[in-house]
Amino acid sequence: MAFLEINGLKKSYGETQVLAGIDLAVEQHEVVCLIGASGSGKSTLLRCINQLETIDEGTIRLDGDVVSGEGVDVNQLRRDIGIVFQSFNLFPHMSVVDNVTLAPRKLKQATPDEAERRARELLDRIGLSARADAFPDQLSGGQQQRVAIVRALAMQPRVLLLDEITSALDPELVAEVLDIVRELARDGLTMLLATHEMSFAREVASSVCFLHQGRILEQGPPEQIFTDPTEARTKDFLQRIIEAGRL
Amino acid sequence: MTVALEPRTTARPLPTCKVALPAAGLVVVLVTIALVWGTAWRLLSATAAGTSWHLFYLVVGLLAAVGVLALLRPALHSLAERGRAGTALGSQDLQAARIHRSRCYTSAWVAMGWSAAAVLVVAVVSFLLANDHAVQKTFLSPEMLSQSWWETTKAFRTNVFIAVVAEVIVLVWGLLLAVARSAPGRAGRPVAFLARIYIDAFRAVPGIIVIYLIGFGLPLAGVPVLSSMSPTWSAIFALTLTYGAYVAEVYRSGIESIHPSQNAAARSLGLSHGQTLRSVIVPQAVRRVVPPLLNDFIGLQKDTALVMVIGTVDAFTQAKIYASNYFNLSSVTVVALLFVLITIPQTRFVDRLIERDQRRQGR
Numbered sequence: 001m002a003f004l005e006i007n008g009l010k011k012s013y014g015e016t017q018v019l020a021g022i023d024l025a026v027e028q029h030e031v032v033c034l035i036g037a038s039g040s041g042k043s044t045l046l047r048c049i050n051q052l053e054t055i056d057e058g059t060i061r062l063d064g065d066v067v068s069g070e071g072v073d074v075n076q077l078r079r080d081i082g083i084v085f086q087s088f089n090l091f092p093h094m095s096v097v098d099n100v101t102l103a104p105r106k107l108k109q110a111t112p113d114e115a116e117r118r119a120r121e122l123l124d125r126i127g128l129s130a131r132a133d134a135f136p137d138q139l140s141g142g143q144q145q146r147v148a149i150v151r152a153l154a155m156q157p158r159v160l161l162l163d164e165i166t167s168a169l170d171p172e173l174v175a176e177v178l179d180i181v182r183e184l185a186r187d188g189l190t191m192l193l194a195t196h197e198m199s200f201a202r203e204v205a206s207s208v209c210f211l212h213q214g215r216i217l218e219q220g221p222p223e224q225i226f227t228d229p230t231e232a233r234t235k236d237f238l239q240r241i242i243e244a245g246r247l
Numbered sequence: 248m249t250v251a252l253e254p255r256t257t258a259r260p261l262p263t264c265k266v267a268l269p270a271a272g273l274v275v276v277l278v279t280i281a282l283v284w285g286t287a288w289r290l291l292s293a294t295a296a297g298t299s300w301h302l303f304y305l306v307v308g309l310l311a312a313v314g315v316l317a318l319l320r321p322a323l324h325s326l327a328e329r330g331r332a333g334t335a336l337g338s339q340d341l342q343a344a345r346i347h348r349s350r351c352y353t354s355a356w357v358a359m360g361w362s363a364a365a366v367l368v369v370a371v372v373s374f375l376l377a378n379d380h381a382v383q384k385t386f387l388s389p390e391m392l393s394q395s396w397w398e399t400t401k402a403f404r405t406n407v408f409i410a411v412v413a414e415v416i417v418l419v420w421g422l423l424l425a426v427a428r429s430a431p432g433r434a435g436r437p438v439a440f441l442a443r444i445y446i447d448a449f450r451a452v453p454g455i456i457v458i459y460l461i462g463f464g465l466p467l468a469g470v471p472v473l474s475s476m477s478p479t480w481s482a483i484f485a486l487t488l489t490y491g492a493y494v495a496e497v498y499r500s501g502i503e504s505i506h507p508s509q510n511a512a513a514r515s516l517g518l519s520h521g522q523t524l525r526s527v528i529v530p531q532a533v534r535r536v537v538p539p540l541l542n543d544f545i546g547l548q549k550d551t552a553l554v555m556v557i558g559t560v561d562a563f564t565q566a567k568i569y570a571s572n573y574f575n576l577s578s579v580t581v582v583a584l585l586f587v588l589i590t591i592p593q594t595r596f597v598d599r600l601i602e603r604d605q606r607r608q609g610r
């Protein structure tokens with residue numbers, strides 16, 4: 001059984017079905033990329049896995065344990081599955097280091113001193129130790145997103161979900177954020193990420209899923225998906241990406 | 248259908264400078280000067296010579312009569328600039344013409360703006376002097392002011408005490424209500440419902456009625472503990488009930504103004520609903536609601552004057568004793584001034600808080 005396993009996941013907002021039965025398996029240390037057109041349900045899938053949205057049907061298993069549905073402690077689950085958002089969502093009233101230590105402190109994961117020491121170590125790793133006491137709006141977008149990644153990492157999650165974390169960034173800031181993800185992949189962190197950065201997906205992904213209308217239409221190793229997709233819709237999608245000069 | 252996109256070709260109009268505006272400025276200023284002089288004269292002739300008040304009025308009147316002449320400066324400057332604009336226009340210097348025209352208009356408006364302010368002051372002073380000083384004697388009698396201000400100010404301490412204690416409790420109570428009103432889940436629903444009923448009810452009922460009901464009702468009903476409260480504490484209790492409801496709504500609007508992504512970010516880290524509220528949502532919300540919060544607090548402070556209906560001796564009660572004994576309202580004017588005096592520093596304080604917050608946030 002896979003480390004993170006999703007079976008028959010369905011989700012509707014009112015009448016519109018956004019996820020129409022998703023089956024997905026992510027092994028430990030794997031990096032799985034979700035690609036697909038805008039509105040295909042990538043964000044919704046990630047938010048469902050993190051239980052920021054309730055799911056209508058299906059199950060999610062983490063390390064063999066069912067973590068969806070009734071009776072599950074979502075707060076506990078979210079310590080195991082971290083998420084980083086497109087829009088950073090740092091807490092604007094807290095310094096960078098407080099942003100990072102808030103959850104470890106509040107959830108008694110570490111003593112305040114320990115949490116702070118670890119936070120500064122992590123910030124040092126991403127080259128932001130000098131800005132540890134700055135406030136979020138004194139940072140560039142790229143720096144904010146790097147802090148957001150570190151904030152999620154501070155809880156030492158077993159799986160990290162990344163939802164288009166570079167699409168709100170100026171082009172010249174994308175690289176600094178992707179570098180960190182690349183490094184995390186090298187360290188063996190299990191990641192599931194939605195992205196529009198195809199060349200990056202091709203580089204880091206162990207496997208790529210193409211989402212279309214709430215279903216995973218095609219899944220395979222990046223080389224195969226990007227060079228020899230079997231589904232016509234995948235071909236269409238990639239063709240459009242190439243025309244837009246994004247591949 | 249196609250819409251032609253052609254650049255506009257008409258030439259910019261030549262600057263013209265009308266004489267009407269500077270002339271009107273001068274006329275308005277001259278009329279104002281006449282009004283001020285007339286009022287100053289009435290001020291002087293209305294008091295007997297030799298008293299210290301006469302001396303005071305003499306100084307005020309002279310200062311006003313001389314000071315109002317300053318209005319002539321912008322009025323004359325406006326006319327002079329109008330002349331220069333005309334000259335420049337004659338020599339085809341368009342840029343200079345525009346500059347002088349702009350100065351001419353600005354000065355004319357400055358002259359008229361200050362004249363309007365001066366006329367307003369004249370109107371107020373005339374009102375006070377009306378009916379042989381009757382208005383001034385009723386509201387601002389020097390003898391009554393000096394006789395009553397000390398006792399009234401002493402009694403004002405009661406108002407301040409009630410306001411401060413009630414405000415501290417309201418800060419906490421209002422927040423509790425706001426949080427209860429947005430209690431999540433099935434278990435939270437009855438709590439939210441109760442909080443909403445409370446807020447609806449106490450925002451609707453006039454504060455004076457709540458004070459009356461609490462101050463007289465509880466002792467009458469012999470409710471244990473509550474009925475033995477002093478009138479002052481009854482007032483605090485009543486005002487807390489009323490303003491707790493207002494402040495809860497202020498907090499709630501603040502909480503709802505925080506973008507849902509902040510909640511999502513905090514919850515995604517594993518924080519509970521309560522932890523998220525406490526560490527992430529409420530601290531940001533409170534910062535946003537400081538100005539409306541102060542609004543409600545000023546309202547609360549003013550409503551401390553209502554406690555006289557249950558026999559608490561506050562500044563207003565004290566002032567009314569003077570007022571009815573001497574048929575003169577100057578002591579009540581003192582109370583009014585006291586309320587103004589305590590409000591101004593609070594407003595400035597909040598302005599400073601907001602400024603500091605914006606600076607710290609680097610905006």
Ligand SMILES: Nc1ncnc2c1ncn2[C@@H]1O[C@H](COP(=O)(O)OP(=O)(O)OP(=O)(O)O)[C@@H](O)[C@H]1O
Pocket residue numbers: 013018036037038039040041042043044045164
């Ligand atoms: N809260 C919501 N209420 C109603 N509909 C929603 C809600 N959130 C998302 N949707 C709908 O669900 C569909 C999938 O949205 P989702 O954000 O998951 O797409 P996405 O693949 O992440 O797209 P993008 O690449 O633009 O981020 C969209 O059609 C969207 O309109």
Ligand SMILES: [Mg+2]
Pocket residue numbers: 042043044163164
């Ligand atoms: Mg999305």
